[in-house]
Amino acid sequence: MLSQLTDLTTRHPRRFLWAAVLLVVAGLLAGTVASLAMTMGLGDYDDPASPSSAARRDVLAATGIDPEQGYLVLIRLDRALDPAGPPPAEVTRVEGLLAARPEVRSVLTYASAHDPRMVAADRRSTFVAAAVGSFTGNHERDAVAAVQDALKADPLLAGKTWLGGPTTANVQVSAVSTIDLAIAETAAFPILLILLLFVFRGVVAAVLPLIGAVCAIAIAMLGLAAVMPFLKLSIFALNLLLALGVGLAVDFSLLMVSRFREELAAGRDVPEAVRATVATAGRTVLFSALTVAAALATLLLFPQRFLYSMGLAGVLCTAAAAAFALVLLPALLALLGHRVDRWAPRRHGLPPRGRWYAFAHAVMRRPVVFGLAAAALLLACGVPFTRIAFTGVDATVLPSSESAGQVSRELAAAFPDAPGSPIRLVVTAPDDAGPALTDYATRVRGVTGITAVGAPERLAPGLWQLEAVPDGPPLKAAALSALDRVAALPAPYPVRATGQTAWFAAMQDSLGAHLPGALALLIATTLVLLFALTGSLLLPVKALIMNGLSLSAALGLLVLVFQDGRFEDLLGFTGQGALESTAPIILFALVFGLSTDYTVFLLSRIKEHHDAGLPTREAVAVGLERTGRIVTMAAVLLAIAVGALALSRLAFIKELGLGAAVAVLIDATIVRAVLVPSLMAIMGGLNWWAPGPLRRLHARRAEPIPLVVLSPDPKNTEVVQLR
Structure with missing residues (x-):
C-alpha cells in the first residue's frame, strides 16, 4: 500500500x-x-447519564435556573455600610444592572436576603449574587463581556466592582x-x-x-x-x-x-x-x-x-x-x-560505530x-x-489578573462566614410531601459537615429541593465526605444531589x-x-x-x-x-x-x-x-x-x-x-x-x-x- x-x-x-x-x-x-x-462551561465535565446531571436538568426545566451557572459581583466601597440599613447606591445599581440582563433569573443582595454574612467584617465590601439560565454556543462569552462592559461603563461602579461567579470563571x-x-x-x-x-x-x-x-x-x-x-x-x-x-x-x-x-x-x-x-x-x-x-x-x-x-x-x-x-x-x-x-x-553519510x-x-x-x-x-x-488526590476546575485556578480569580480569593479571605456553594438535594415527591421533607431536612441538618439546611422548596409538581451547605470549599474532602454522609441518610423519597460538590463527586x-x-x-x-x-x-x-x-x-x-x-x-x-x-x-x-x-x-x-x-x-x-x-x-x-x-x-x-x-x-x-x-x-x-x-x-x-x-x-x- x-x-x-x-x-x-x-x-x-x-x-x-x-x-x-x-x-x-x-x-x-x-x-x-x-x-x-465550542463550549467552555462546567458542562464540559458532566456525565449526561449521571444522577447529578439529571437533577440539574430537572431544576433547569422547573425554574429556568442552571445550578452550574451564576454571577457574583464584588463591590468595594470607600465608606462603611450598615448591614441592617438600606443598601448604598452601588449595591442598588449592580442589582438593577444584573436584573436587566436576559439570562438572569433572580438577584440576591444582603438586603434582599436579610443576610449580614454577605457583608465583609470591615463593612467596606459586599457581593451581589445572580442566578442565571443555561447558555448555548458562545452566548456565555458574550454575556460575560456585556456585564463586564456595563460595570466598567457606569461611573458609579467603575473601579469598585469585580465580576466573578461560575459563569465568569468558565x-x-x-x-x-x-x-x-x-x-x-x-x-x-x-x-x-x-x-x-x-x-x-x-x-x-x-x-x-x-x-x-x-x-x-x-x-x-x-x-x-x-x-x-x-x-x-x-x-x-x-x-x-x-x-x-x-x-x-x-x-x-x-x-x-x-x-x-x-x-x-x-x-x-x-x-x-x-x-x-x-x-x-x-x-x-x-x-x-x-x-x-x-x-x-x-x-x-x-x-x-x-x-x-x-x-x-x-x-x-x-x-x-x-x-x-x-x-x-x-x-x-x-x-x-x-x-x-x-x-x-556538510553532508551526512552513514556513521560507523x-x-x-x-x-x-x-x-x-x-x-x-x-x-x-x-x-x-x-x-x-x-x-x-x-498518594494522589484529585480536585476540579473552578475560579480558584485562575490567576489574580482575572476578575473571577480575584473575587474567589476575596470571598474566601473577607467573607469567611458567607454561605458557601450548597448541595442541592432534588427530591421527587408528591405535592403534599412538605411535612415529611421538613423532617428529612432536620435530619440532614444533623449530618456531620453540614452547616445549614434550607426549608424544603417545591419547584414544580412532583419536584422539591433542599439546599444543604457543607463545611469548607465545595471541592475539598470535607464537603465530599459530608455529601457521602447525606447520601447514606435514609430519605422518604428518591433524592438526587446537584451543585458543585455533587457535580465533582x-x-x-x-x-x-x-x-x-x-x-x-x-x-x-x-x-x-x-x-x-x-x-x-x-x-x-x-x-x-x-x-x-x-x-x-x-x-x-x-x-x-x-x-x-x-x-x-x-x-x-x-x-x-x-x-x-x-x-x-x-x-x-x-x-x-x-x-x-x-x-x-x-x-x-x-x-x-x-x-x-x-x-x-x-x-x-x-x-x-x-x-x-x-x-x-x-x-x-x-x-x-x-x-x-x-x-x-x-x-x-x-x-x-x-x-x-x-x-x-x-x-x-x-x-x-x-x-x-x-x-x-x-x-x-x-x-x-x-x-x-x-x-x-x-x-x-x-x-x-x-x-x-x-x-x-x-x-x-x-x-x-x-x-
Missing part, C-alpha cells in the same frame, strides 16, 4: 502540494469559525487557556527551528518539519470543523491539537527526512531514496501514528465532553501529522532531491545491573503517585467507571499493533511494562510539584493540594501513545537489522546507533512543543504540559537507552518468540522492505530486501 501511494505522490508531487495548500487554508478558516462555537478559564497557548506555541516555534537547524545542519531540511506542523494543525482543525455540526466539542481540545500537532509533525518529519538523507548518502538516486524512505521510515511512522491514535482514541469512551473532545482532537491531529509524513513530505522530498541539503555545512553503539554494548555487558538500576529509579519517582464516579474499559482497549490495541510490527508476543508485553514505568514516574513527579506545591514560584502557580481529575487520564493516553511511538522507532530499526542476519545484541546496538540521536532529539523537540503548555497560567494545563514533557524525556533516555538494551540482552532469542500460527500469520502480512544495513564494519554496508 505504501509503495503504491509513494509512486502516486512522486509522479504528481505538485498536484498533491497544491491540494495541501488548499486544505491548509480551508482548515485554518473553518477551524477558526468552529472554535467560536469564560475566563477558556480565555486564559487560549491566550496562553498562542503565546507558548509562538515562543516554541523559534526554539524548535533553532534545534532543527542543529539536528539537520541544513536550513531546508530544518524547515520541512515546521511546514508539517502547520499542515497537521490546519488539517486537524478542518476535521474538527467537519464534526462540529453533529457533536459538541470543548474549546480545550485546541490546547492538545496545537501542541500535539507541532510535536508529532516534527517527530514524524525528523524520522523521514533523516532516513531520506541516509538513502541519498548510500548512493541511491532520488526516486529510489524516496521509495526506500517510505518503505522503512514511512512504515515506522504508520505504526507510530496508529499506536498514538489508538491510545488517544480511548478518551472517546468517556462521556465527559472535555475528555472526548481531547481524544477526537488527538486522533485527528495524529492522522494529519501521519498524512503529511506519508503523502506530502515524500512529494516535497521528490521535488527537492539533493537540494534538501542546501545551505548545509558511534557513542550510542558503544553505550548499548556497555549496557548489555551488565544487563541485570543496568536494568535493575533503571527500574528502581523509575519506581522511586513513581512512589508519590500512590459524580465526575469522579464516572471517570472511575469508564477507566477500566479504556485501559483494556489501550492495552489490547497496543499489543496487536506492536505484534504486527515485530512479530513477537514478548516485545509488546515488555513495551507495556516500560510504558507503565514511564507514566508512573511522570505522575509521581507531578504529585511532588502540583499536589505538594513545590517550585510554585518557579513555575508560576498556586498549589491546590491535588491534581485536576482528568489530567492523569489525559496524560495516561497521551504519554502511553508517545512512549509507544518511541518504542516503534527503536524496535522497527532493531527488527530490520535482526531480520538482515545480525545477532540480537548486535541488532540492538546498531539499531540504537541508528535511532539514538534521532529519538533523543525527537523527544527534546516534542517535549518543547507539548511542554509549552506548562507556560500556561492555569495549573491543570501546566500539569498536562509538564507531565507529558517529563514522561517523553524519561522514555527517550532511561527507558530506550537503558531498559530496552538490558531487557533485550537478558531475553536474547526469546525476544522474537511467537506461537507458530501467529508467526506464520505475521510472515504472510509482511511486505518486502529495501534496507540499508549498517554493519559494525562500515565497509560492509549493503542494501538487502527484508520481509
Whole structure:
C-alpha cells in the first residue's frame, strides 16, 4: 500500500502540494469559525447519564435556573455600610444592572436576603449574587463581556466592582487557556527551528518539519470543523491539537527526512531514496501514528465532553501529522532531491560505530545491573503517585489578573462566614410531601459537615429541593465526605444531589467507571499493533511494562510539584493540594501513545537489522546507533512543543504540559537507552518468540522492505530486501 501511494505522490508531487495548500487554508478558516462555537462551561465535565446531571436538568426545566451557572459581583466601597440599613447606591445599581440582563433569573443582595454574612467584617465590601439560565454556543462569552462592559461603563461602579461567579470563571478559564497557548506555541516555534537547524545542519531540511506542523494543525482543525455540526466539542481540545500537532509533525518529519538523507548518502538516486524512505521510515511512522491514535482514541469512551473532545482532537491531529509524513513530505522530498541539503555545512553519510553503539554494548555487558538500576529509579519517582488526590476546575485556578480569580480569593479571605456553594438535594415527591421533607431536612441538618439546611422548596409538581451547605470549599474532602454522609441518610423519597460538590463527586464516579474499559482497549490495541510490527508476543508485553514505568514516574513527579506545591514560584502557580481529575487520564493516553511511538522507532530499526542476519545484541546496538540521536532529539523537540503548555497560567494545563514533557524525556533516555538494551540482552532469542500460527500469520502480512544495513564494519554496508 505504501509503495503504491509513494509512486502516486512522486509522479504528481505538485498536484498533491497544491491540494495541501488548499486544505491548509480551508482548515485554518473553518477551524477558526468552529472554535467560536465550542463550549467552555462546567458542562464540559458532566456525565449526561449521571444522577447529578439529571437533577440539574430537572431544576433547569422547573425554574429556568442552571445550578452550574451564576454571577457574583464584588463591590468595594470607600465608606462603611450598615448591614441592617438600606443598601448604598452601588449595591442598588449592580442589582438593577444584573436584573436587566436576559439570562438572569433572580438577584440576591444582603438586603434582599436579610443576610449580614454577605457583608465583609470591615463593612467596606459586599457581593451581589445572580442566578442565571443555561447558555448555548458562545452566548456565555458574550454575556460575560456585556456585564463586564456595563460595570466598567457606569461611573458609579467603575473601579469598585469585580465580576466573578461560575459563569465568569468558565469564560475566563477558556480565555486564559487560549491566550496562553498562542503565546507558548509562538515562543516554541523559534526554539524548535533553532534545534532543527542543529539536528539537520541544513536550513531546508530544518524547515520541512515546521511546514508539517502547520499542515497537521490546519488539517486537524478542518476535521474538527467537519464534526462540529453533529457533536459538541470543548474549546480545550485546541490546547492538545496545537501542541500535539507541532510535536508529532516534527517527530514524524525528523524520522523521514533523516532516513531520506541516509538513502541519498548510500548512493541511491532520488526516486529510489524516496521509495526506500517510505518503505522503512514511512512504515515506522504508520505504526507510530496508529499506536498514538489508538491510545488517544480511548478518551472517546468517556462521556465527559472535555475528555472526548481531547481524544477526537488527538486522533485527528495524529492522522494529519501521519498524512503529511506519508503523502506530502515524500512529494516535497521528490521535488527537492539533493537540494534538501542546501545551505548545509556538510553532508551526512552513514556513521560507523558511534557513542550510542558503544553505550548499548556497555549496557548489555551488565544487563541485570543496568536494568535493575533503571527500574528502581523509575519506581522511586513513581512512589508519590500512590498518594494522589484529585480536585476540579473552578475560579480558584485562575490567576489574580482575572476578575473571577480575584473575587474567589476575596470571598474566601473577607467573607469567611458567607454561605458557601450548597448541595442541592432534588427530591421527587408528591405535592403534599412538605411535612415529611421538613423532617428529612432536620435530619440532614444533623449530618456531620453540614452547616445549614434550607426549608424544603417545591419547584414544580412532583419536584422539591433542599439546599444543604457543607463545611469548607465545595471541592475539598470535607464537603465530599459530608455529601457521602447525606447520601447514606435514609430519605422518604428518591433524592438526587446537584451543585458543585455533587457535580465533582459524580465526575469522579464516572471517570472511575469508564477507566477500566479504556485501559483494556489501550492495552489490547497496543499489543496487536506492536505484534504486527515485530512479530513477537514478548516485545509488546515488555513495551507495556516500560510504558507503565514511564507514566508512573511522570505522575509521581507531578504529585511532588502540583499536589505538594513545590517550585510554585518557579513555575508560576498556586498549589491546590491535588491534581485536576482528568489530567492523569489525559496524560495516561497521551504519554502511553508517545512512549509507544518511541518504542516503534527503536524496535522497527532493531527488527530490520535482526531480520538482515545480525545477532540480537548486535541488532540492538546498531539499531540504537541508528535511532539514538534521532529519538533523543525527537523527544527534546516534542517535549518543547507539548511542554509549552506548562507556560500556561492555569495549573491543570501546566500539569498536562509538564507531565507529558517529563514522561517523553524519561522514555527517550532511561527507558530506550537503558531498559530496552538490558531487557533485550537478558531475553536474547526469546525476544522474537511467537506461537507458530501467529508467526506464520505475521510472515504472510509482511511486505518486502529495501534496507540499508549498517554493519559494525562500515565497509560492509549493503542494501538487502527484508520481509
